[in-house]
Amino acid sequence: MPYTKAHKSKTREIILENSFRLFSVKGFKGVTINDLMNNCGLTRGGFYAHFSSKAELYREALKFRASRTKLAGLKPEGTSNEEWLALLLNKYLSLEHVKGERSLSCPLAFLTTDINMQNKEIKAAYADTYHGMNTAIMEYASSYTDCDEQDILSVTAMMIGAVAIARTLQDQDSIERLLSACRREVGLKLGGI
Known part of the structure; x- marks a missing residue:
């Protein structure tokens, strides 16, 4: 059964929040997709349901944090x-x-x-x-x-x-x-x- 839009949106927020925190401590090169997803309690495969690349995630995490x-x-x-x-x-x-x-x-x-x-x-x-x-x-x-x-x-x-x-x-x-x-x-x- 597919996840609801609300679940997908909440998961995306968790990824964005955690990625901003990791990027701000370790920098872009110091964070792997595996690190990020493990930190969120999610699988690497789940990453691609939300983002096409780490660069896209970095850009979106910056905008997400700024909006908050x-x-x-x-x-x-x-x-x-x-x-x-x-x-x-x-x-x-x-x-x-x-x-x-x-x-x-x-x-x-x-x-x-x-x-x-x-x-x-x-x-x-x-x-x-x-x-x-x-x-x-x-x-x-x-x-x-x-x-x-x-x-x-x-x-x-x-x-x-x-x-x-x-x-x-x-x-x-x-x-x-x-x-x-x-x-x-x-x-x-x-x-x-």
């Missing part, structure tokens, strides 16, 4: 754009994010060093996610400050870079100082939030 970040979520009712953006930036530039808390893990920061070795489709998905981040921040920030595209580009570069660098540091005090300095600079750039 707080920045992609809706602003709570009764929260100003400035309050929401301040909350998002503080969460992004946090120790929990650096450590890979599931609800925060941004593919831009977690895959930044691995993405350059990928094919054009994967690089395009990464670029789309990056542009989406810039657009979302600009929408919130433009409602209360006169920041421009250059401000937003420098803010997102600082945020992504800070998290990527912090993930390589071993000393928690150094990580916290880096994140604190970037929160301050990003806040100043976005109207003192």
Whole structure:
């Protein structure tokens, strides 16, 4: 008896979530389809019911994770754009994010060093996610400050870079100082939030 669409969709989500986690730790080349499917408790054959290649899975995992970040979520009712953006930036530039808390893990920061070795489709998905981040921040920030595209580009570069660098540091005090300095600079750039 064939699986239902709901079962297939749920299985696909499990594969995407687990693959993002593995790719962010081991990189594209460090993860095999067997590793991935074993991690999900599934067989290798089941992989091909969802994806045609590991490269397709990598691209889809990047988009899946990006769609589930707080920045992609809706602003709570009764929260100003400035309050929401301040909350998002503080969460992004946090120790929990650096450590890979599931609800925060941004593919831009977690895959930044691995993405350059990928094919054009994967690089395009990464670029789309990056542009989406810039657009979302600009929408919130433009409602209360006169920041421009250059401000937003420098803010997102600082945020992504800070998290990527912090993930390589071993000393928690150094990580916290880096994140604190970037929160301050990003806040100043976005109207003192």
